[in-house]
Amino acid sequence: MAPDATYASAPAKNGAQITVDTLIEQGVDTVFGYPGGVVLPLFDKLYDAPLNFIIPRHEQGGAHMADAYARATGKVGVVIATSGPGACNLTTGIATAMMDSVPMVAITGQVRTDLIGNDAFQEADTTGITRPITKHNVIVKDVNDLARTIREAFHIASTGRPGPVLVDIPVDVFVAQCQPESIASQIDLPGYKVRVHGHSRQIQLAAQAINKSQRPVLYVGGGVIIANAAQELRQFAKKANLPVTMTFMGLGSYDQTEPGSLDMLGMHGSAYANFAVQESDCLISIGARFDDRVTGKVKTFAANAKIIHIDIDPASISKNIHVDIPVVGDAKLILQELSAEVEYQPRKEWFDKIENWKKKYPMGFDNNSEIIKPQYVIKMISDMTKGNAIICTGVGQHQMWTAQFYKFTKPRTFISSGGLGTMGFGLPSAIGAQVAMPSETVIDIDGDSSFSMTLQELATAVQYNLPVKVCILNNGHMGMVRQWQELFYGKRYSKSSLISPNFANVAKAFGAAGYLVEKKSDVKPTLEKMLAEKGPCVVDFHVEAEENVWPMVPAGKSLHEMSGLDILESMA
Amino acid sequence: MKHILSALVQNKPGVLAHVAGMFAARAFNIDSLVVGRTEDPELSRMTIVVLGDDRVVEQVRKQLAKIVTVVKVQDFANQDVVQRDMMLISVACTPEKRPEMLALIEMFHGKVVDIGPKFVMVEVCGPESKVEAFIDACRPYGIKTLARTGSIAMPRYNKADEK
Ligand SMILES: Cc1cc2nc3c(=O)[nH]c(=O)nc-3n(C[C@H](O)[C@H](O)[C@H](O)COP(=O)(O)OP(=O)(O)OC[C@H]3O[C@@H](n4cnc5c(N)ncnc54)[C@H](O)[C@@H]3O)c2cc1C
Ligand SMILES: Cc1ncc(C[n+]2csc(CCOP(=O)(O)OP(=O)(O)O)c2C)c(N)n1
Numbered sequence: 001m002a003p004d005a006t007y008a009s010a011p012a013k014n015g016a017q018i019t020v021d022t023l024i025e026q027g028v029d030t031v032f033g034y035p036g037g038v039v040l041p042l043f044d045k046l047y048d049a050p051l052n053f054i055i056p057r058h059e060q061g062g063a064h065m066a067d068a069y070a071r072a073t074g075k076v077g078v079v080i081a082t083s084g085p086g087a088c089n090l091t092t093g094i095a096t097a098m099m100d101s102v103p104m105v106a107i108t109g110q111v112r113t114d115l116i117g118n119d120a121f122q123e124a125d126t127t128g129i130t131r132p133i134t135k136h137n138v139i140v141k142d143v144n145d146l147a148r149t150i151r152e153a154f155h156i157a158s159t160g161r162p163g164p165v166l167v168d169i170p171v172d173v174f175v176a177q178c179q180p181e182s183i184a185s186q187i188d189l190p191g192y193k194v195r196v197h198g199h200s201r202q203i204q205l206a207a208q209a210i211n212k213s214q215r216p217v218l219y220v221g222g223g224v225i226i227a228n229a230a231q232e233l234r235q236f237a238k239k240a241n242l243p244v245t246m247t248f249m250g251l252g253s254y255d256q257t258e259p260g261s262l263d264m265l266g267m268h269g270s271a272y273a274n275f276a277v278q279e280s281d282c283l284i285s286i287g288a289r290f291d292d293r294v295t296g297k298v299k300t301f302a303a304n305a306k307i308i309h310i311d312i313d314p315a316s317i318s319k320n321i322h323v324d325i326p327v328v329g330d331a332k333l334i335l336q337e338l339s340a341e342v343e344y345q346p347r348k349e350w351f352d353k354i355e356n357w358k359k360k361y362p363m364g365f366d367n368n369s370e371i372i373k374p375q376y377v378i379k380m381i382s383d384m385t386k387g388n389a390i391i392c393t394g395v396g397q398h399q400m401w402t403a404q405f406y407k408f409t410k411p412r413t414f415i416s417s418g419g420l421g422t423m424g425f426g427l428p429s430a431i432g433a434q435v436a437m438p439s440e441t442v443i444d445i446d447g448d449s450s451f452s453m454t455l456q457e458l459a460t461a462v463q464y465n466l467p468v469k470v471c472i473l474n475n476g477h478m479g480m481v482r483q484w485q486e487l488f489y490g491k492r493y494s495k496s497s498l499i500s501p502n503f504a505n506v507a508k509a510f511g512a513a514g515y516l517v518e519k520k521s522d523v524k525p526t527l528e529k530m531l532a533e534k535g536p537c538v539v540d541f542h543v544e545a546e547e548n549v550w551p552m553v554p555a556g557k558s559l560h561e562m563s564g565l566d567i568l569e570s571m572a
Numbered sequence: 573m574k575h576i577l578s579a580l581v582q583n584k585p586g587v588l589a590h591v592a593g594m595f596a597a598r599a600f601n602i603d604s605l606v607v608g609r610t611e612d613p614e615l616s617r618m619t620i621v622v623l624g625d626d627r628v629v630e631q632v633r634k635q636l637a638k639i640v641t642v643v644k645v646q647d648f649a650n651q652d653v654v655q656r657d658m659m660l661i662s663v664a665c666t667p668e669k670r671p672e673m674l675a676l677i678e679m680f681h682g683k684v685v686d687i688g689p690k691f692v693m694v695e696v697c698g699p700e701s702k703v704e705a706f707i708d709a710c711r712p713y714g715i716k717t718l719a720r721t722g723s724i725a726m727p728r729y730n731k732a733d734e735k
Contacts, residue, residue, distance in 0.1 A: 131590060132597045136640040138586065156640060191582055191643040315634035318627070 015143040015174040016045040018183060019107065022150040023051070028078050030054065030069060030435055032062040036082020037122060038109035038171040054435055054464060057456040059086050061428035063093020064454070067102050068432030071415045072390060074228060076158050077104045077432070083111055084122030087168075088129065092422060094164045095133040099419025100249060101226060103162035105153045106130075110170040113141055126168045135163030143173050144182035152187045160194035161313040162226060198310070198329035198337060206284070206308045206325050207341030210240055213282030213306070215350045218242045219265065219294075222249030222418070223287015223311060224331050225411045230254070232335035233286070240342035243354055245273040247288050249418045252408040257387070262354065263363070266294040267553045268400045271361035271562055274553070276354055277302050278560040286310045287331045290320040291419070300558040310334050361551075363404050364571030372520050374398060374473040374543040378405040378445060380523055381471065384531065389441040390415060390433045394426040394450025396480035398473040400549045402445045424453030430468040431461055441469070441531065448474040448500050455503075458510040461536035469530050470538040472503050475545045483548050487563075507538035515539045574603060575629040576655065576725045579618040579636055580610070580644040587641045591618060594639060600624065600632050604722020615643065619724045648725055655725040658697045660685070661707065664714035665692045673713065680706045691716055 013021070019042055023031065030052040035043045046053060056062035059081045066077030077097075081090050087108040097104045111120040127137045136156050140149050146169070153165040210216055224233050230253050237244050237260060244254045245262040254261055265273035277283060283305040288294070290309075295301040298321055309316075309323040310331055317326040327334055365375040378401050381389075387409030393399040393416040408414050415433055417425040430444035444451075451472050461468050481496040507514030513533050517526045517540065530537050550564030581587045588607060595602050603621040610617050622632050629647065637645045665673045667689070677684060677694055680702065686693035696706045700723060707718070 127586060128589065131593045189640060192640050313638070315631065315638050319631060 012177045012180050013183065014041070015146050015169065015176055015178065016041040018143070018146050018178060019150065019169065019174070020045045020049045020051075022147050023078060024049070026151065026154045027075070031078045031080060032056060032065045032069070032432070033080030034059050034062055034082065034086060036086050036109065038083045038111060039080065039086075039174070041171065041174040042080070042107075042109065042169075052435070054431075054460065056428065056431075056460050058454065059089035060092050060424070061431075061454055061457045061460065063090045063104075063106065064096065064422075064425050064428035065432030065435065066104050066106075067093060067097040068392065068415050068429035069436040070097075070102050070104055071100075071429075072412055072433040072436040074226075074412065075103070076154055077102070078107070079104065080107045081109070082122070083109045083126065084124045087124055087126040091129060091133060094130055094166065096417050096420045096422045096425060097164040098133045098135065100417065101162050101222060102164065103157040104164040105150075105157050106164060106166040108166060108168050109174070110139060110168045112172045113170045114172075116170065126166065130166050133164070134166045135161075137166040137168065139168040139170070140173055141170065143176040143178040144185075146173060146178065147183050148185040148187060152189055155187050155189070156192060161316070194312070195314075195328050196312070196330040196333055198327040198334040200337070202325060202327045203334060203337050204341060206310075206327055207338055209282055209306050209308060209325060210242070210284060211343050211345065214347060215280045216240075216242050216282040216284060216347075217262070217276050217280040218244040219247070219277065219283055219285045219288055220244055220250045220253050221247040221286065221288025224250060224253040225287075227287060227312075227331035228411070229287075229332035229335055230411045232332050232339065236335045236339045236342070239339055239344060241344050241347060242284070243276060243351070245269070245277065247291070247294055247418075248403055248416070250288060251403060251414045252411045255409045256407045257409060264403050265559075266291075267296070268404065268549050268551070269294075270363055270404070271551050271565055271568060272354055272357035274551075274559045274562060275357050277305075278558070279353075280305045282306045282308070284308045284310075286335070287312075289316050292320070295321060296553045296557055296559040296561070360572060361565055361568040362572050364568055365547075366571065369544065370520060372517070372523060372541055372543045374475065374541075374547055375401050375405050376520070377471060377473060377523055377541050377543065378402055380527055381443060381445065382406040384527055385441060385443070387413070389413065389443050390437060392416065392426050392430040392433060392442065392444045394444075394446040394453075395421045395423045396447045396450060396478065397475075397483060397547070397549050398445055398447045398450075398479070400480075401473075404549075406445075423447075423450040426450055427454050427461075427468070427470060428457045430470070431457055431466055434461075434466040434468050435464070442467075444468060444470045446470055446472050447479060448472055448476065448503070449478045449498055451503070452498065452500060455506065458507060458512055458536065458538070462511040465535055467534060468536050469533070470507075470536075471530075472538065472540045473543050474500065474503065474540050475543050475547070476500070477545060479547070480549075482546070486546070486548070487554075503538055503540035507536075513537040516542070518542045573623070573625065573629075575622050575624070576648040576653065576723060577620045577622060577629075577633060577636065578646045578648060578725060579620065579642050581616050581618055582641040582643060583609070583614055583616050584641055587616070590639050590641060591636065594635055595632075598631075598635060600628065606722045606724050608724070619722065621723050648727060652728045652730065653725045654728060655699050655723050656697055657700045657703045657721060657723050658695070659703050659706070659718065659720045660693060660695055661710060661718045662686075662691050662693045662716040663710045664690060664716060666690060669713065676709055680709070682706065
């Protein structure tokens with residue numbers, strides 16, 4: 001993507017034109033954004049730019065759309081907002097992308113350079129506000145730095161451990177004419193280095209440890225998806241004969257219909273994954289960051305295992321847990337090299353043991369209930385789409401059940417806010433994913449409270465005729481909060497239920513299709529109708545009000561000290 | 573334990589905010605932070621004294637290195653370094669006390685930089701411990717004002733580095 005050499009002799013342009021041209025040069029074809037005073041010069045140049053432009057109904061929605069666009073494609077998502085309130089509205093979306101390592105470039109307008117610091121109209125210290133929630137941010141005060149800075153933003157956002165980069169551009173920089181030679185200026189980042197090749201000695205040490213191990217477990221995270229390394233992971237796991245558990249963010253990196261899959265680990269992970277990790281003698285972590293939702297009590301986490309940690313971010317290594325064999329670099333390259341060094345070991349005893357846990361504590365729910373169980377709906381969606389849909393979610397119980405009961409088979413098909421846990425992510429992220437993948441089935445499995453946070457984006461789906469499907473698992477509560485109150489606050493359900501409108505009617509008012517489902521026997525036929533809809537569609541499932549997510553590792557407990565094992569056992 | 577980190581940073585607006593903000597956001601403790609220009613006009617050096625065990629300081633070092641505008645970070649923990657703090661201190665001192673005071677200043681290789689009927693202002697430069705000791709020595713006289721820099725540091729010549 002080297003800029004054209006003819007730039008050097010190009011005529012001067014204004015900053016707004018440079019912004020548009022540099023976006024296009026960086027391979028951008030889709031932009032999410034909302035106008036406002038200081039970005040009007042930019043929007044004027046966007047008027048006839050060859051870009052697919054989506055206007056959300058709230059800048060937060062725009063940021064989530066750009067984020068999901070990036071998660072679905074691996075490309076950099078782009079969002080534009082005006083100064084002050086526009087930029088402030090982006091923050092939840094930027095922080096969401098930051099926590100989940102999503103490549104995104106946010107462009108914000110800023111008040112005139114000479115007014116900065118004067119409490120000018122719609123002024124906010126955008127770089128100050130977003131510093132801790134971006135991988136990098138910068139304000140451009142000279143139009144001659146603009147092209148280079150935008151190139152740098154894309155480079156930083158998309159390489160190494162990806163993340164959001166914000167470029168703040170004052171309105172006078174948008175209208176200033178640049179010197180032609182500045183248009184060609186290339187990135188200059190002496191402080192930004194990415195190590196992609198793993199140290200060969202470390203790789204050898206890792207291979208030796210794996211070959212020697214009797215009870216190994218692969219613990220795979222979002223980094224494998226980011227690295228586009230699902231194929232390499234599969235080859236490696238098969239060659240060395242290793243069981244694979246995934247983090248929430250790693251779901252989709254390994255086909256869950258494979259017998260070697262232990263599904264998700266962690267607080268709401270499967271019992272068999274958690275037991276396997278706790279008993280393993282060699283834990284191989286690839287692109288995962290030992291999050292507290294995964295480790296439970298750190299002291300007792302995989303206490304008898306040699307821990308190998310493959311990660312592109314050196315700061316990720318030994319941050320939460322002491323690592324025995326760190327390998328810094330890109331998961332794809334390291335997996336290729338590691339595959340060459342590992343040998344097949346049968347490990348029959350170990351696999352038998354795992355199989356027993358799987359039989360004893362399968363993921364289950366009361367399938368005979370007359371009331372619609374939320375897990376039932378998800379399992380039905382999983383069976384009907386056979387892993388061939390892109391699934392988005394809000395945050396809460398429905399999100400965890402989706403992680404537990406949808407069988408993911410391919411990377412980039414599960415789009416959910418893991419690190420920040422942002423309610424309201426579901427619908428806008430489904431829209432962003434649908435924009436990126438127009439011919440895929442995109443389903444937002446949402447909660448009634450989460451959906452209520454950003455449901456105005458239904459208007460966006462209708463305006464651009466994006467056929468997103470929303471399945472609301474409506475339990476009339478903030479279910480996840482209610483579960484904690486039930487278990488840890490003596491059932492004092494303090495401020496955790498909402499009275500919601502009829503979401504099917506809401507959908508219809510927006511111009512989308514809407515269905516209300518109250519009977520179990522209507523679930524399947526309505527899902528069939530939903531999947532056949534050509535436009536956006538909302539289905540409001542009235543589900544069991546007080547269902548809980550099991551198993552659960554209570555806060556502060558060790559990973560194997562799960563509650564709800566008896567319930568799983570009774571459903572085996 | 574105290575660690576001295578030396579970071580070469582780009583001479584750009586916002587760099588200090590990035591560094592200071594990272595420390596605050598990650599709840600790392602800064603004992604002192606000094607920024608100044610270097611021989612290269614594009615670069616500044618930040619010398620940061622951090623409190624924490626080795627594991628914490630290793631995280632600090634990595635997080636610092638991650639900041640895009642930070643070019644290079646060194647931890648001087650296991651190195652023989654020259655460390656200097658500088659202080660200006662104004663001490664109560666009447667003309668009668670001057671000889672005694674001057675002897676004290678001499679002992680610490682300090683310099684009198686201003687003098688008045690009721691005080692002397694002294695410049696002291698040296699390792700942190702020396703600066704601290706001088707402060708303690710001045711207390712009985714009465715300290716009026718005190719301004720200190722944090723530490724700057726540089727490793728000493730080491731034969732092994734030449735290989
Ligand atoms: C209500 C709720 C409950 C949750 N419960 C659970 C749970 O039970 N289990 C669970 O797993 N999670 C759970 N989560 C999600 C959890 O909060 C974290 O988001 C998740 O565990 C982090 O996943 P990860 O470790 O894969 O890291 P990610 O956040 O996906 O980070 C990716 C890692 O990969 C590295 N990386 C990036 N690119 C590359 C590359 N090219 N090569 C190598 N490495 C790379 C990064 O440096 C980083 O360390 C829950 C979230 C919520 C909201
Ligand atoms: C923006 C935001 N505010 C608050 C929370 C805290 N929180 C986590 S889950 C949850 C309840 C979610 O309820 P709902 O969307 O109905 O999903 P359910 O748990 O019922 O499936 C709340 C309030 C959050 N994660 N995000």
